[in-house]
Amino acid sequence: MDQHELENIKITNLDLHDKVYTIEIPVKESFSNVADQMYFILSKRLDDEEIVLTSTKKDSINDFTIYEIKISSDVFNPLIDDIWDLYIVRETQGALKKSRIKSNYDHLRLLCIVIREKQKMFYPFTTKEGNVSFRFNEYTLFASFDNVELTSTGEISVAGFFNYPPLHKVEEFNITGIKLVVTKNGEDEKFIDIKQMARQDLYSKYSGALSFEEIGFKGLFDVKPYIKDENKKCFKFFLELEYDHLGNTVKMRSTRIRLTHDASLPTETTLVTNGKKRKIYCSVTKKTKYFSVNVVDYNVVKQTITNVKKKWVKIRRSNYLKELYKSVFYLLGRLLPANPKLVMFESFLGKQYSDSPRAIYEYLLENHPEYKMYWSVDRRHLKYFTDKDVKYVRRFSIQWLILMTRAKYWVTNSRLPLWIPKPKHTIYLQTWHGTPLKRLAADMDEVHMPGTNTKKYKENFLKEASNWDYLVSPNAYSTEIFKRAFAFDKTMIESGYPRNDFLLNCNNLATINQLKERLNLPEDKKIILYAPTWRDNQFYAKGKYKFDLQLELDKIKEELGEEYIVLLRMHYLVAENLDLAGYEDFVYDFSYHEDIRELYMLADILITDYSSVFFDYANLKRPMLFFVYDIDDYRDNLRGFYFDFEEKAPGPLTRTTEEIIHEIKQIKEKGFIPSDTTEEFYGKFCYLESGESSKRVVEEVFLK
Numbered sequence: 001m002d003q004h005e006l007e008n009i010k011i012t013n014l015d016l017h018d019k020v021y022t023i024e025i026p027v028k029e030s031f032s033n034v035a036d037q038m039y040f041i042l043s044k045r046l047d048d049e050e051i052v053l054t055s056t057k058k059d060s061i062n063d064f065t066i067y068e069i070k071i072s073s074d075v076f077n078p079l080i081d082d083i084w085d086l087y088i089v090r091e092t093q094g095a096l097k098k099s100r101i102k103s104n105y106d107h108l109r110l111l112c113i114v115i116r117e118k119q120k121m122f123y124p125f126t127t128k129e130g131n132v133s134f135r136f137n138e139y140t141l142f143a144s145f146d147n148v149e150l151t152s153t154g155e156i157s158v159a160g161f162f163n164y165p166p167l168h169k170v171e172e173f174n175i176t177g178i179k180l181v182v183t184k185n186g187e188d189e190k191f192i193d194i195k196q197m198a199r200q201d202l203y204s205k206y207s208g209a210l211s212f213e214e215i216g217f218k219g220l221f222d223v224k225p226y227i228k229d230e231n232k233k234c235f236k237f238f239l240e241l242e243y244d245h246l247g248n249t250v251k252m253r254s255t256r257i258r259l260t261h262d263a264s265l266p267t268e269t270t271l272v273t274n275g276k277k278r279k280i281y282c283s284v285t286k287k288t289k290y291f292s293v294n295v296v297d298y299n300v301v302k303q304t305i306t307n308v309k310k311k312w313v314k315i316r317r318s319n320y321l322k323e324l325y326k327s328v329f330y331l332l333g334r335l336l337p338a339n340p341k342l343v344m345f346e347s348f349l350g351k352q353y354s355d356s357p358r359a360i361y362e363y364l365l366e367n368h369p370e371y372k373m374y375w376s377v378d379r380r381h382l383k384y385f386t387d388k389d390v391k392y393v394r395r396f397s398i399q400w401l402i403l404m405t406r407a408k409y410w411v412t413n414s415r416l417p418l419w420i421p422k423p424k425h426t427i428y429l430q431t432w433h434g435t436p437l438k439r440l441a442a443d444m445d446e447v448h449m450p451g452t453n454t455k456k457y458k459e460n461f462l463k464e465a466s467n468w469d470y471l472v473s474p475n476a477y478s479t480e481i482f483k484r485a486f487a488f489d490k491t492m493i494e495s496g497y498p499r500n501d502f503l504l505n506c507n508n509l510a511t512i513n514q515l516k517e518r519l520n521l522p523e524d525k526k527i528i529l530y531a532p533t534w535r536d537n538q539f540y541a542k543g544k545y546k547f548d549l550q551l552e553l554d555k556i557k558e559e560l561g562e563e564y565i566v567l568l569r570m571h572y573l574v575a576e577n578l579d580l581a582g583y584e585d586f587v588y589d590f591s592y593h594e595d596i597r598e599l600y601m602l603a604d605i606l607i608t609d610y611s612s613v614f615f616d617y618a619n620l621k622r623p624m625l626f627f628v629y630d631i632d633d634y635r636d637n638l639r640g641f642y643f644d645f646e647e648k649a650p651g652p653l654t655r656t657t658e659e660i661i662h663e664i665k666q667i668k669e670k671g672f673i674p675s676d677t678t679e680e681f682y683g684k685f686c687y688l689e690s691g692e693s694s695k696r697v698v699e700e701v702f703l704k
Contacts (some may be wrong), residue, residue: 008064009088009100011132013123016206017112021071021124023132025101026090028062037091040069040101042134043082049073051084073113073122074137079561084134090632097549097632100131106263107161109130109142110206110215114165121165128287134297140163141254143217143239146289149260150266154273154280156293159218160260161199162239164252177242182235184226191240194219223280235293258289270298325396326419332405333423339406343373346412348433350378350395353388354415354595356431356472359498361390361486363694368702374403376412383593411704415464422467426664429701430468431498434612435478435685436642438533440485441465443642462487470701472497472693474615475685481642493695496688502597503619505693515598518546521588522565528556528612528664529603531569531596532610532627550629551607552657557586559661563668568601605664614650618682619689622649623672631655650674650681 013024025040033389059066076084086101112123124134141515145160156471158180180192199216217239227233239254259265268281277298284291315321343364345357353375364371375392377385385392393400404410405423413433421430444454465486473479474497482488516523530551556566570591590599596613600606606617606624609631614624628650646653654660674682 007102009099011065011104013107014104014106014132016113019073019113019461021111023069023071023086024058025067025069025088027067029065030065035452039089040067041089041098041662043086043087043098044082044084045083049270057405068690071134079607082106082136084497086132086134092691099630100129100634102130103132105130106205107144107202107228107260108163110163110166112163118388133340141239141241141252143257144260145237146326147259148263148266148282148291150269150282152269152271154223154269154464156221156223156282156536158194158221158237158244159216159258161202161215162217162254163215163239164241174244175241175243176249178217179240180221181238181240182221182237183238185499186232188226190226192219192221194419196442221293223293224271224273227278232297233295235295237291237293237598240398256290259284259291259702261289282485307574322419323622325401327404332402333421336402336406338408338423341371342403342407342541343371343406343409343411344404345373346376346395346410346414346416347413348377349382351381353385353390354499354597355433356498356697357413358499358595359410360429360431360696360697361696363498363501364702367695368698371702376400376404388473411433415461416467418464420462422636427701428467429470429472429697430465431697432482433474435474435497435615436481437487437612437615437645440481442487443485443487473699474500474693475688477684493702494688494695495700496690496693497616498697499597499618500689501691501694503616504599504689507601507620512601515602519590519593519602521602522585525565525624526563526604527559528564528566528601528605528607529569529599530607530627531599531611531613532609551574551627551660553583553587556661557583558698560664561586563602564664567599567603569593569596594639600603606665607660609704610645615685618650621674621682625660626651626653627655627660628653628654637648648677648681651676652676 007026008028009025011023011025013022014021040055042051042053044050053069053071057065058068068425074466088101089097097573105126108124108126108151112121114121119139120136122134122136124270126131130564141162141164143162143433145158147157147159149157151157162502172631178194178196180194182190182192184190186287194217196214197218202215221235223235228233237257241252241254241258243250243252264281264329267281270277270279271280279296279298279302281294282291282293295512338576343361345359347353347355361373361375364373373391375385375390376395377392379394379396382394389406393403404420407426409427409429410416410422411429411431435568435618442458444458449478451693465488467489468488470491470493471482471486471488473482473492473494476494479492479494483492511521515521521527553566556564565585566587568587568589568591597616600613600617600620603617604622606614607627608614608617608624609626615624617624631646631653642674652659653664654663
């Protein structure tokens with residue numbers, strides 16, 4: 001095992017022998033060195049009962065220590081169906097800090113222990129969040145596809161494996177039949193004969209747990225006979241076993257069949273049935289990976305447009321076109337005359353009309369209308385600009401190319417693509433987008449982002465930062481960090497953040513009521529704003545991050561729903577849609593609300609974690625709570641902090657929903673009284689905020 005195969009607190013091996021699980025877990029030495037004591041536990045979800053596990057140090061590889069733990073089903077009560085979650089626990093200065101153990105996504109459910117006298121099974125599994133848990137359950141049949149192929153004639157070839165523990169070569173159980181059950185649109189059922197087969201690859205790996213080899217299957221599902229005149233069909237799959245048990249014939253159906261994490265979906269195909277052309281494609285659900293086959297009528301116009309778009313996207317993203325575009329950009333930047341009054345604005349990669357660029361734009365518009373100003377907008381977010389009285393242009397269009405190369409000023413709060421060459425006549429004003437709590441750029445020890453590595457990320461970041469002519473800083477603390485982390489040696493404008501002018505100048509009841517009316521929020525309810533950050537290592541793909549909502553909304557609604565409503569504001573990098581069914585009129589998703597400053601103004605209480613939002617919200621001098629359920633992992637493994645967040649945070653740190661509810665009730669009962677720590681925080685981070693930061697920046701960059 002080399003460095004690349006190791007991931008901190010993510011299991012590298014899990015074996016079962018003689019009804020005892022043996023698990024190997026790599027832990028970074030920097031993680032364990034700060035602990036007075038470290039151990040592993042299983043925590044019961046039902047009532048928080050905990051079992052401390054025996055662990056030994058097995059090996060050391062580079063800067064990782066491999067720990068080995070053992071888990072036996074004998075220590076559990078098999079009468080109660082429940083889930084046990086695996087944690088690593090550190091005791092530091094008398095405080096206990098827990099972090100979940102991540103899974104390696106191998107087929108953990110195969111490693112079942114059968115408790116025959118209780119008709120129960122005990123097994124490990126991977127949660128939706130990618131963690132390792134164990135479960136007691138009734139006998140359950142599991143099945144997965146790990147290979148799917150779609151032929152041009154509409155036949156689906158599938159192969160996979162199943163597991164039903166009582167069938168493990170016990171004499172009174174004898175499999176007599178195995179079929180795929182295919183349901184169409186959740187109604188009609190079709191039964192497809194499939195072949196049971198050996199899976200030597202799985203048997204070899206899990207031979208200590210499996211007592212029979214033929215846990216594999218393969219079969220063929222011909223879609224054509226089941227296509228009639230309906231416009232759209234969705235086929236879902238289940239496995240059905242038939243077996244003899246003590247002379248009785250029993251049928252057992254699996255849960256819906258999943259696609260394994262390492263399996264890939266086949267490309268779509270088209271065929272003609274009953275004189276109609278139809279498209280067939282496979283899909284899986286986002287979280288649970290349930291597999292389905294879909295059939296839709298083929299629309300020539302729609303498909304042609306889709307194909308053209310795909311080809312254009314492929315061309316647009318090709319290195320050839322990028323190099324050509326870069327060369328044209330460079331030439332136009334040298335040949336076209338600069339417009340000394342032309343300003344290009346961009347916020348969060350062209351996704352929003354917000355933040356400090358917005359504040360600077362609005363100040364210029366009111367006080368210096370002689371400037372010609374445009375917003376650079378991502379093509380997928382044009383709809384957010386159509387109803388605004390601002391001039392905008394689609395990012396990377398021909399018009400954008402000409403305006404960018406002629407502009408005297410660029411104003412943005414995040415990085416521009418590295419391949420864009422800055423013309424010599426252009427002044428690049430970088431406002432950035434937050435006071436740094438988490439380590440940035442050159443200060444980061446490791447980078448956990450898709451599509452890059454630590455060295456490449458830092459090199460690209462610093463190369464882009466070298467183009468900045470001005471950088472806005474909200475305070476002296478940030479100035480010191482920005483200079484080092486960005487290797488910035490040009491003009492720093494230590495002015496406070498322009499985006500916070502709104503909070504200082506418009507903090508009044510009239511503004512708040514106007515916002516509630518415009519956003520259709522009840523005027524008689526207090527507002528809790530939950531605005532967490534993103535996690536670098538939780539992603540679907542490059543640029544698409546996920547977030548698992550740990551806040552238990554049902555408990556908050558039960559305890560606080562009479563007086564409060566909750567606004568959710570997820571980070572712009574989080575791609576996942578939230579399912580808020582059942583929380584209507586209590587929880588409102590404002591993740592795509594373009595400017596968070598309005599949500600700050602509305603919020604009576606802010607709940608956040610490691611997001612820089614609390615530095616800005618602090619200007620309102622209202623209560624803040626910090627929901628830091630994964631602080632050990634975030635602090636030690638992902639980003640690290642610039643200051644002692646746990647000691648200096650301007651509000652209480654909480655790890656559970658119950659603690660959040662308790663703190664809110666305390667605020668209601670006693671009122672908000674800033675602590676000495678909070679007052680010290682104001683003095684260090686908010687002292688420059690006076691409502692005139694936009695003016696200071698404009699005078700320094702545009703009018704000097």
